[in-house]
Amino acid sequence: MTTTLPIDQMIDTNRGTISREIFVAPEFHAQELEKLFTRAWLFVGHESQIPNPGDFFVSRMGEESVILCRDTNGAVHVFLNSCRHRGMKVCRYESGNTSLFVCPYHSWSYTTDGKLQGVPLYRVLYEGQLDRAEWSLIETPKLHLYKGTVWASWDPEAPDLMTYLGDAVDHLDQVLDCRDGRPGGSEVIGIHKWILPANWKFAAENFLGDTYHNPSHRSVDMIGIGPSARAGQPGRRDNEYNRGQHVWVSHPQGHGMHSVWMPQDFDYQPSYMQYPIVDEYFRHCFNERKRRLGDKARLMPFTGNLFPNTSYHGRQPRALCVWHPHGPTETEAWRFFLVDADAPAEVKDVLRHFYMRYSGPAGMTEQDDMENWLYATKASTGTIARRYPFNYQQSMGAHKHNDPLPGDVSVQITEQSARNYYQVYARYLKGEGWDQLLGREPAVRQAAE
Amino acid sequence: MTPLRGPAWFALKQDVEDFLYMEADLLDQRMFREWLDLLAEDLVYFMPIRRNVKFGQHAERENTRQGEGISWFDEDKWTLSKRVEQILTGVHYAEEPLSRVTHMVSNVRLLEVAPSAEAPTQVVVGCRFLVYQNRVEYETNTFVGRRIDTLRRHGDSWLIVRREMILEQNVLMAKNLSILF
Numbered sequence: 124m125t126t127t128l129p130i131d132q133m134i135d136t137n138r139g140t141i142s143r144e145i146f147v148a149p150e151f152h153a154q155e156l157e158k159l160f161t162r163a164w165l166f167v168g169h170e171s172q173i174p175n176p177g178d179f180f181v182s183r184m185g186e187e188s189v190i191l192c193r194d195t196n197g198a199v200h201v202f203l204n205s206c207r208h209r210g211m212k213v214c215r216y217e218s219g220n221t222s223l224f225v226c227p228y229h230s231w232s233y234t235t236d237g238k239l240q241g242v243p244l245y246r247v248l249y250e251g252q253l254d255r256a257e258w259s260l261i262e263t264p265k266l267h268l269y270k271g272t273v274w275a276s277w278d279p280e281a282p283d284l285m286t287y288l289g290d291a292v293d294h295l296d297q298v299l300d301c302r303d304g305r306p307g308g309s310e311v312i313g314i315h316k317w318i319l320p321a322n323w324k325f326a327a328e329n330f331l332g333d334t335y336h337n338p339s340h341r342s343v344d345m346i347g348i349g350p351s352a353r354a355g356q357p358g359r360r361d362n363e364y365n366r367g368q369h370v371w372v373s374h375p376q377g378h379g380m381h382s383v384w385m386p387q388d389f390d391y392q393p394s395y396m397q398y399p400i401v402d403e404y405f406r407h408c409f410n411e412r413k414r415r416l417g418d419k420a421r422l423m424p425f426t427g428n429l430f431p432n433t434s435y436h437g438r439q440p441r442a443l444c445v446w447h448p449h450g451p452t453e454t455e456a457w458r459f460f461l462v463d464a465d466a467p468a469e470v471k472d473v474l475r476h477f478y479m480r481y482s483g484p485a486g487m488t489e490q491d492d493m494e495n496w497l498y499a500t501k502a503s504t505g506t507i508a509r510r511y512p513f514n515y516q517q518s519m520g521a522h523k524h525n526d527p528l529p530g531d532v533s534v535q536i537t538e539q540s541a542r543n544y545y546q547v548y549a550r551y552l553k554g555e556g557w558d559q560l561l562g563r564e565p566a567v568r569q570a571a572e
Numbered sequence: 573m574t575p576l577r578g579p580a581w582f583a584l585k586q587d588v589e590d591f592l593y594m595e596a597d598l599l600d601q602r603m604f605r606e607w608l609d610l611l612a613e614d615l616v617y618f619m620p621i622r623r624n625v626k627f628g629q630h631a632e633r634e635n636t637r638q639g640e641g642i643s644w645f646d647e648d649k650w651t652l653s654k655r656v657e658q659i660l661t662g663v664h665y666a667e668e669p670l671s672r673v674t675h676m677v678s679n680v681r682l683l684e685v686a687p688s689a690e691a692p693t694q695v696v697v698g699c700r701f702l703v704y705q706n707r708v709e710y711e712t713n714t715f716v717g718r719r720i721d722t723l724r725r726h727g728d729s730w731l732i733v734r735r736e737m738i739l740e741q742n743v744l745m746a747k748n749l750s751i752l753f
Contacts, residue, residue: 215624216624216625216626217623217624217625217742218623219625219626219629312641312642313621313636313641313642313643314621314642315621315642315744316621316742316743316744317743317744317745317746317747318743318744318745318746318747319747320747321747339665341661341663342658342661342663342664342665343658343664345661345663346654346657346658346661347654348654348658352654353650455743460642475640475641475642475646476646476647476651478642479642479643479644479645479646479647480647480651480654484644484744484746484747484748484749484750485619485644485645485748485749487654487655487658487664490664490666490667490748490749490750491664491665491666493666493747493748494665494666494747494748495665497711497747498708
C-alpha cells in the first residue's frame, strides 16, 4: 500500500524541519495506525502482572485493546480483545485470573491459549460449517519476553525483538536490571492511565532526549521535590550523575535516549538523604553493580524512547511509559512504575512516594509537560499554523558515531535523536521493508561505496 | 459508633458542614496557605486509582490501597505543602495562569463521632464532591466522587487528619490533577 502524503517534504531532517501536519492531521494518524502500529514492536506489559497460569492483563497496541495472558500451561500470549463472531470485547476487566474468556454478546468462549471452545447450540446451528480451530482469538504473530517485559508485533515478518532494539538494549537494561546489576528482577507496583489531549509523538519525543525542555520544570527545581528534598536538597532528583558525561544517543532503528557515561573512578553520591536505610541500600547496590558489571557500570540511564511509543525513566523515577494514540490529537498515556521485586519494603515505600509526586497527571514535574504538549498540539491545528514547520535544527552534525558508545552520540543537547526518529517514522509511513526500517540500508550502501 | 441524633448531634453536623464549606471556599478563593493551616501535621491525603474488576471482587480489588503501590495521591502534609509552594512560584505552568475552580460539597453525613456529640474530639464525615475546573480558555474538567474526611477538634475549629477521595473514573479523563481536592 502506498501513500499519497508528501512525506519527504514534510519530514526534511536534512534541513531540520518537520511539518506540523504529522502532529495534527487525521491522514497522518490513519497512516500511523495502518503502517506503523501494525509493524513495530510494542510494549504490552510485564510478567510480574501475570505471574500465575490464567492471569491476564488487558493492554493496548496502538488504538486496539489486547489481552496479555498466561495460559493454563504457563505460556504467555497477546490476543486482540475482540470476539471472532461479532467483535464484542471478550474481556472488560483490567486484570484478573480466568480459565475462559466468555464473550458477553453470544457467549462464544475462548480458552486462555486463545482457542475457541464454547459455541452455544453448536450441533444445531454450526455442525459441519464452523471449524473451531480456525476461529481462535487473533494472536500477535510475534511475542518476546525480555527481563520481565512483554513485547509484541502484528507483523509476521518483523525481526526478533533483540535485532529491533539493537544497541539500545544496553540502555534499556539499566532500567530493567536490578539496581545491584543482576539481570532483570523488576516488578510493576502500579499503573497510571490517563487521557492527554495532545498528539502521542510529543510525549515520545520528550523522552527521546529533549533535555532542552528543562526550563519548563523550573517550579519543581526551585521548591525541591526529589528523594532528598525533605533533607533540604533543591531540585527534582538526587545529583547522582554530577561527575558524568551526559550523552544523547540515537540508534538506526529509531530509538533514542539521554544517558550518562560516568568516569572510570565514579563513586556513589549520597541520595535519599533523610532515609538512612534507603541511602545505605542504594550505596550497597551501587557498589555491587560496579563489582558485577565492571566498566559497563559506567552507563547510567536518564530517559529514553524505544521506537515508536515506549518511553522510560531510568532511575529517579523508574518507569516505563506507553503513549497510545487515541485519535490524531489525543493520547492515552499508561505508566508502569518499577522497583526491584526483592528490594526491602522500606525502600519500595520511599520510591513509590517519590514516583507519585514526580510522575503522571498528579506528579508535580510532569504536569508541566502535559500543559506544554496540550497547547503545542492545540496551537498547531490552525490553517495558518500548519503552513509553518517545527524547527529541528539543534546541534546539527554535532554528534560522533560509536564514540564512546554504540550509536550516534552527542555530548551536547541535541535534536539528532528526534531527526533520526522522524526519519525512521517516515520509512514506516512509506511502507519500506525491514532492512530500511532497521536502518540497515545506509550501512549497506556505505559498504558498497 | 452510630451517633445519637439529638440537638447536640445536629449542632455538630452543622458545625462540620460549615467547616467543609469554609475549607472549600479557601481553595476556590486561592487562599492556599490558609488552606494548609487546616491540615493536621499527621495528615493522610489519599485518592485511589479505580479498576474495572469482576463482580464480587470490588471490596478486595476495585480501589488501590493506601500505603501500598501507586495511587493518584497517597501523601502527607509535607507533599501538599510542596504542591502549594509550587503553585505559588508563578512558573508552575500547569497552574499558570491559575485555573478557575469551584468545589461543591454535598450529601454531608456524620459517620463517626468520638467520644460524643456533646464533646467531640474527632469525627468522620462523608460527603460527595463535584469539583469544576476551567483553565485558560476552553479546558474544562469535572471531578465527581465520594470523600471521607476525618476531622480532629482544634480549638473552636477542626483540623483535617485524613482525606480519602474516591473519584468516579477509571482512566483519568483529565490531563492533570493539578488542583487540590
